[in-house]
Amino acid sequence: MKYLKEYRDLKPTRxxxxxxxxxxxxxxxxxxxxxxxxxxxxxxGILELLPENVRMIHGPGCPVCVTPLNLIDKAVELLQKGVILCSFGDMVRVPGSRLSLQEAKANGGDLRILYSPLEAVKIARENPDKEVVFFAVGFETTAPANALSVLHAQKEGLTNYSILVSHVLVPPAMRGILDDEFCNIDAFLGAGHVCAIMGTEEYPPLAKEYNIPIVITGFEPLDLVEGIYMAVKQLEEGRCEVENQYARVVRREGNTEARKVIHTLFEIGDRAWRGIGVIPNSGYIIREEYKAYDAEVKFGMHSIQAPENPKCIAGEILKGIKKPHQCSEFGKTCTPASPLGAPMVSSEGACAAYYHYSDNLISS
Amino acid sequence: MSNKYSHIHLGHGSGGLMTRELLDEIIFKTFSNPFLDKKHDGAILDIAGPLAMSTDSFVVSPIFFKGGNIGELAVHGTVNDVAMCGAIPLYLSLSFIVEEGLPVPQFREIVDSVKRTADTCEVQIVTGDTKVVEKGKGDKIFINTTGIGTVHPRARISANRIQEGDKIILNGFLAQHGMAIMSQREGLEFESDIVSDTTYLHFLVRELLDAFGEKIHLFRDPTRGGLASVLSEIATDIGKGVVLYEKALPVEKQVAAACEILGLDPLYVANEGVLVVIADASVEAEVLDLMRRNPKGEHAVTVGSFTTEHPSKVVMHSSIGGKRVVSPLLGEQLPRIC
Known part of the structure; x- marks a missing residue:
């Protein structure tokens, strides 16, 4: 396959x-x-191939992991109210404070796993007597399609469609991590797909203010080792610049059409991050004129609160202060089958990634 | 009855006249053979042992998919399960649980498909059952089949016979069935030409046993949970390790692309026509040669081997030279957010 094989080749990676x-x-x-x-x-298996002096710290960019617990509780409540709740696949196993979406489905909730939020609009059209809610989570990457679904629903005059929003943004999270007193990060690999949408303009001020190299990087093995090399080179040469390893996908201005759609529906506001807390101006909230499509407003759910499991150190994991296997519950009371926190659930969560694949487990 | 009813009614499962009509006009007519024609409660079989027996229920949705339908699957699935015991399947039972409202032409098509597939597989349907459940209490149609067959005289199939160095050989491409189904599932539809790999494997199994007998240590048919789940299960059961080579894994381009888009790992996706042969290393080349000359094994390839290092763990050597543990599938494999 074009662009897959070429970036998974032994020789250039080596x-x-x-x-x-x-x-x-x-x-x-x-x-x-x-x-x-x-x-x-x-x-x-790239981690074990890197020299000892290069230590990778896993960042907060897992949408499932940072979606606040009380939002999952709200989604569960919607299911229990008889709403058709549509969600991306990997949200459904994340434990809420009482139930996960999957468990709420087993108890009779009408949960649909979708790949595109536009499918949810279709379901709303086909079920005019039912309320349909799309669980709109993710970073800047999923925001355009989620926003577009509302614009489509509005165009069709559908009044039974709304979205439950937990959209978070990458640059404020980077700032939050850098401001933490325990922060020990020397360079960032920027999130390639987020930049494909948003472009690269937000990053030079960050690099300058915090004196930190940022290399916007892709996802294939070759992308990652090249990105790491570019970051190491900058560090060794004492440079703090924004570089773009993922130029085959990321343009400086990003995807302007997608950005337009995002800004039609959303404005920037405070958002809670699971395990981290509220970060000011760190996410998208629905603009006043579209509040009719905001499930939290529509169903009056703003007040639902939920305490985290005190044993879960997801916050320190997400900020890169601790590695998954440094958690005393890792692999013991917390496993993918019975996770204490979200990073153990999603395939992108650092804890689950370590649990499933890590070399640490090969020898254990 | 086809003129009288366009859809299956609850009455068709009542045991009364409507049931009789349905059975006479669709089931008995289609499958007519000396066992069924007796219209008795069961079949009396005269076969010498040792025998292998297996049962499986089929609940796939959608019931018609690219490359097959639930009827075909119900025959292949059980025929293959019997074959994995090193046996040649001879007879099948066939039970339907039909949801009220299923269009009769669809039911006919499935029954015809079962018949055609059974004929190709050289197995006979000797007993069966048809029940109808209320609308909403099923999902169009469920099928259960049980198969019985005679064990090949040279078969010594057992996971306990697996030795260090044994080769893991596949007959063809991975993840075809699961991705064909996924591409047609509501909410996840995507355009592709991926077709299910549903097929029978028992003739290939027979050829392998004829040629290599006890040198074949295990056959497995990695359906739900995919290759990863089957191999981790074996590794855990026998306390030996498995080494897999990512580069060797046969995944067709379109399937690889679809998996990539949905964030799924082909190692965990269901297959319905993949045969895993675990054979003594001394016969590897000959096994591959024999398989490649059979239409069901054209793309045969060695993907890994057994080792005494890392007991009970499956370790994948990635294309770029790294290693990772392959764990069994937990719950359902879910498409990723981004």
């Missing part, structure tokens, strides 16, 4: 690994922002 080894002279901590990158690093 060449970059050699270059990294040659370039690195002291220990560096590099955070990959996106859960897809974490998944690929672990799945392809």
């Amino acid at each position: 060449d970059y690994l050699k270059l990294i080894e040659k370039t690195v002279t002291k220990p560096w901590n590099i955070m990959e922002i996106c859960g897809g990158q974490t998944h690929s690093l672990v799945r392809n």
